[in-house]
């Protein structure tokens with residue numbers, strides 16, 4: 001049984017939804033602040049759209065919130081071995097500089113619902129949503145800039161995501177030109193073609 005699909009309604013995170021919301025918190029102050037105070041303005045500026053799943057029996061309760069925006073994997077920002085690997089995944093007559101994807105910029109599950117599989121269900125929903133035939137543009141990868149915390153990275157790995165860089169040193173070097181920077185986030189991706197071929 002899917003809790004999100006069967007017991008919740010998926011909707012845009014609008015000012016109306018927020019004004020009725022019973023205190024949403026995912027336990028991360030920055031994310032909470034974004035969803036509650038910045039998400040609608042961010043959408044107005046076309047920088048990212050935020051959505052939420054609200055509980056059917058208590059519609060004022062947000063179970064999970066997320067933000068998505070268009071993005072791409074820029075292969076010239078990658079080490080040569082990874083660049084070759086990405087090219088081999090996306091075999092194409094024309095060698096592209098960027099491969100299309102969608103960025104899951106933010107994801108937060110209401111603390112009251114942690115550890116129930118809700119975050120994983122939200123990821124499954126997004127995979128299906130961007131694979132859907134009604135999707136207006138090509139979208140090969142689901143991309144996340146995952147908070148660099150063991151539990152968060154492990155959450156994304158369990159959901160099939162792979163780090164774009166093989167180590168923190170490599171990601172630091174290719175992102176900041178210095179391999180000693182302490183990374184707040186790790187770039188990870190999921191190849192949607194894996195699912196498309198199984199449909």
Ligand SMILES: CC(C)(COP(=O)(O)OP(=O)(O)OC[C@H]1O[C@@H](n2cnc3c(N)ncnc32)[C@H](O)[C@@H]1OP(=O)(O)O)[C@@H](O)C(=O)NCCC(=O)NCCS
Nearest residue numbers: 026028108109114115116117118119120146147151152155
């Ligand atoms: C990370 C998060 C989305 C996971 O959602 P969830 O519904 O609890 O996750 P699921 O039940 O589908 O999966 C459980 C896995 O999530 C991770 N997880 C569980 N609780 C977590 C927590 N408090 N913080 C971070 N990760 C957690 C663990 O890897 C866990 O696996 P385990 O049970 O084998 O230890 C949710 O904990 C959350 O919103 N955390 C705070 C905000 C955040 O860090 N978001 C990610 C930003 S990139």
